[in-house]
Amino acid sequence: MIKVNHIWKSFNRQTVLKDISVEFEKGIINLIIGQSGSGKTVLLKSIVGLLDIDKGEVKYDDVVYSKLNFKKKKEIRKKIGMLFQGSALFDSSTVEENVIYPLDMFTNMSYEEKRERANFCLNKVNILNANHLYPSEISGGMQKRVAIARAIALNPEYLFCDEPDSGLDPITTLRINNLIKEITEEFNTITIVNTHDMNSVMEFGEKIVFIHMGQKWWEGTNKNILHSENEKLNDFVFANHMAKRLKQIKRI
Amino acid sequence: MKFFYHFGKYVILLSKVFSKPEKSKIYYKQTLKELLNLGVNSIGIVIVISAFTGAVITLQTAYNTENPFYPRYLIGLMARDTIILEFSSTMVGLILAGKIGSNIASEIGTMRITEQIDALEIMGVNSASYLILPKIIASVLFNPLLTMISIAVGVFGGWIAGTITGVVSSEDYIYGIQFAFIPFYVTYALIKTVFYAFVITSVSSYYGYFVRGGALEVGRSSTKAVVYSSILILLCDVILTQLLLS
Numbered sequence: 001m002i003k004v005n006h007i008w009k010s011f012n013r014q015t016v017l018k019d020i021s022v023e024f025e026k027g028i029i030n031l032i033i034g035q036s037g038s039g040k041t042v043l044l045k046s047i048v049g050l051l052d053i054d055k056g057e058v059k060y061d062d063v064v065y066s067k068l069n070f071k072k073k074k075e076i077r078k079k080i081g082m083l084f085q086g087s088a089l090f091d092s093s094t095v096e097e098n099v100i101y102p103l104d105m106f107t108n109m110s111y112e113e114k115r116e117r118a119n120f121c122l123n124k125v126n127i128l129n130a131n132h133l134y135p136s137e138i139s140g141g142m143q144k145r146v147a148i149a150r151a152i153a154l155n156p157e158y159l160f161c162d163e164p165d166s167g168l169d170p171i172t173t174l175r176i177n178n179l180i181k182e183i184t185e186e187f188n189t190i191t192i193v194n195t196h197d198m199n200s201v202m203e204f205g206e207k208i209v210f211i212h213m214g215q216k217w218w219e220g221t222n223k224n225i226l227h228s229e230n231e232k233l234n235d236f237v238f239a240n241h242m243a244k245r246l247k248q249i250k251r252i
Numbered sequence: 253m254k255f256f257y258h259f260g261k262y263v264i265l266l267s268k269v270f271s272k273p274e275k276s277k278i279y280y281k282q283t284l285k286e287l288l289n290l291g292v293n294s295i296g297i298v299i300v301i302s303a304f305t306g307a308v309i310t311l312q313t314a315y316n317t318e319n320p321f322y323p324r325y326l327i328g329l330m331a332r333d334t335i336i337l338e339f340s341s342t343m344v345g346l347i348l349a350g351k352i353g354s355n356i357a358s359e360i361g362t363m364r365i366t367e368q369i370d371a372l373e374i375m376g377v378n379s380a381s382y383l384i385l386p387k388i389i390a391s392v393l394f395n396p397l398l399t400m401i402s403i404a405v406g407v408f409g410g411w412i413a414g415t416i417t418g419v420v421s422s423e424d425y426i427y428g429i430q431f432a433f434i435p436f437y438v439t440y441a442l443i444k445t446v447f448y449a450f451v452i453t454s455v456s457s458y459y460g461y462f463v464r465g466g467a468l469e470v471g472r473s474s475t476k477a478v479v480y481s482s483i484l485i486l487l488c489d490v491i492l493t494q495l496l497l498s
Contacts, residue, residue, distance in 0.1 A: 050370050070378075077376035088367040102375050105275055160374075 001025060002047065002158065002190050007056030007066075009039075009046055016042045017053075018214045029184055029204045030192045034211035035236060040194045041085075041162055043211060047192065048080060048160055049073055060158070078106055081151030081189075083161040083180075087143040089135040089150070095122070096131035099150045106154060121149035125179055141172035145179065152183055159183065161193040165200060173197060177204055198237065201225065210236070262458050268380040269388070269454075282386035290352050290387060290453075291394030295401065297351060298344055302335075302402040305343065306409030309334050314419035327420045328428020331410040333437065340402035341441040342489050345448035348395065349481040353456040356387055357477035360460030361470035369461070384457040391449035399445040403438070440496050447488050455481045 002024040009017040016039045024030040034040050045051040047058055049065060058066040060076055068076070089098050099118040103109055109117065122131065125145035135143055144164060151159060161180060165173040177200050184191040195201065201208060205222035210233050218233045225237060238244045273279045310331045317326055360383055363369050372379040407429055414420040420428075456477035463473040 045370075048374060050373060074376040074378075077374055080374055080376075082371065082374045084367040084371060086366055088371040090368055090371075091362075091366075104278060105375065105377055 001059075001061060002192070003059040004043075004047060005057045005059065007043075007046060007058065008054045009042055009051060010054055016214050017046065019056075020211070020214075020216050021056075022209050022216060022219065024190055024192050025207060026190050027184065027188050028191070028206035029181060030190070030207045030209070031201060031205045032192065032194045032209050032211060033196060033201055033205075033236070035196065038211045039214040040196075040211055042214075044160060044162055044192065044194050048082060049077070078154065079157040081154070081156035081159045083144065083147050083151050083159075083164050085163045085166055087135070087140075087147040089143055089147055091135055094132050094134055095127065095138065095146050098135070098146060099153050102150065102153045117153060118149075121153050122146070124152070124183075125149045141168055141176070144168070144172075144176055148176070148179060148183070152187065155187060156189060157187075159187075159189040159191040161191070163194050163196070165195060165197045170199065173199065174203075180204075201237065212236070258458075261462065262454075265380055265384075265458055265461060266454065268378060269384045269457075271378060271381055273381060273385065274377060279382070279386055282382070283389050286386045286390035287394055290355070290390050291398065294348060294351060294398060297347065298398050298402050299405050301347060302340065302344070302405040303409035303412075305339055306331065306335055306406030307413030309339070309406070310410035310414045310425075311417065311419060314414065314417075324420050324424040325428035325431055327414060328410070328425040329431050330428075331414075331425075332407055332429040332433075335406040335410070336403055336437045336441050340399050340406055341444040341448070342485065344399060344402045345395075345445065345452070345485045346482050348398070348448075349452045349456075349485060350478050352391065353452050353477045353481045354474045356453060356456040357460040357463075357474040358470055360384075360457055361463040361473050364461065364463050365466055365470060380461065384454070384461070387457060388450060388453045391453045392446055395445045395449035396442045399441055403441070440492075443496065444489065444492050447492060448485050451484045451488060452481045455484060 004020060004022045004024075007017055007020050008015065020043060032040050032043060042051060046053050046066075049058070053066055056066075057064050063076065065073065065076055090101065093101065096115070096118050099121050100114050103114045103117055107114070119131070122128070125148050127142060127145055127149065130138055130142065130146075135146070138146070159180070164176050164180060168176065180191060180193065181204055183189065193200070193204075202222050202225075205225065208218075208220055208222065208225060209216060210218040210230070212232045218228060218230045220228065225233070228234065238246070310327060313327045313330045313334075317330075360369075363383070369379045369383070372382060411422070411425050414425050415422045459473040459477040459480070460470075463469050
């Protein structure tokens with residue numbers, strides 16, 4: 001379990017996260033939702049340790065991760081897989097080299113074993129015959145899938161996804177979301193996904209945390225989001241006319 | 253105040269760069285890549301610039317020493333000393349600051365804004381060391397070789413220009429470049445080159461590593477990398493000259 005206790009984060013004099021506490025569970029997709037600029041990415045980056053928090057603590061199981069030094073953090077980071085908003089694949093490496101990279105760095109596998117593992121991960125995300133292409137030669141959806149393959153190469157215990165559906169069409173978004181769900185269930189990972197895509201929220205939100213203006217405003221599941229009376233949450237989730245009508249129908 | 257802020261940040265970055273590598277085999281491979289990228293790929297520009305500058309130095313020396321009291325071999329001697337003492341180390345250093353410096357700052361800067369550095373950090377890789385150390389090692393090892401090439405090509409360019417234009421005979425020029433030769437001058441040039449290589453790679457990496465924003469900021473950091481590397485090279489030149497030749 002990942003436990004976030006009363007964390008605060010500021011940039012210069014602007015407070016971006018205000019006293020957020022939340023627990024993320026294993027084997028399900030934990031969603032962090034909120035408008036652009038609400039602090040979702042800062043929260044995710046604070047949890048993974050890419051940003052140092054000002055106050056509070058982040059615990060990975062029983063370890064207070066946020067207070068560890070760089071060397072000890074590295075040990076936990078080897079168990080983390082992360083999918084970035086822009087995929088963050090290494091431009092100068094091929095698809096296969098990207099997936100092999102963490103294996104190269106942290107295992108003593110032979111070249112053949114590494115290739116086998118990379119191909120297994122690429123097959124898992126349905127990337128076929130693209131091993132020798134460079135990231136610039138494949139589509140955005142494929143880049144995300146390669147990034148997922150790289151993230152799962154070392155069998156992570158924790159999977160973080162920062163807006164995995166940004167810039168993708170609805171079908172590709174669904175495919176990526178299904179893939180994340182499959183991996184979460186198969187590897188029994190603690191998966192935390194940042195999103196503002198409502199389809200993802202309704203389809204996969206087994207646990208949802210709603211962030212607004214740097215604060216946690218609501219916590220629940222996709223089932224009880226429809227019945228929530230939280231005004232800010234409703235404004236966000238049912239922003240368009242069609243969604244508002246849907247909520248009314250559901251109520252009736 | 254800003255100077256101390258940047259200097260402190262630079263020192264902290266260097267302490268991360270020089271920490272123990274995760275897997276030396278990977279760093280070795282990276283260093284070979286950088287030797288090719290930063291070193292071998294710079295040979296062409298160094299040869300072209302050194303040949304022409306050697307020629308110009310010879311011609312200008314000849315026109316400025318048109319005096320029957322000056323022996324003609326002085327042209328070769330002056331061309332040699334100018335090339336060894338200043339041109340092949342400092343001028344080539346400044347040229348490499350432009351070529352390598354902007355290359356490093358924009359490469360690392362682009363990796364920063366596209367979250368590739370964050371991806372490395374999340375994997376548990378010391379990104380500063382992984383990205384910067386091989387570049388420093390490659391440049392520190394290869395730039396002295398570039399300086400040697402520059403010296404040889406510069407002196408040769410001077411000989412070609414001098415003999416073709418007839419301002420100095422081949423015998424006088426060759427006698428001049430051998431006359432009163434002080435081998436320590438070459439050592440002095442190579443010591444300077446090693447310092448310049450470190451300055452170029454570390455300062456440019458610093459500007460690339462801490463870039464924030466988008467393409468515009470990467471461009472700006474690349475310009476800053478070249479400007480500050482050049483200024484520091486000139487500052488190093490003054491200090492090292494005072495220390496080594498006084």
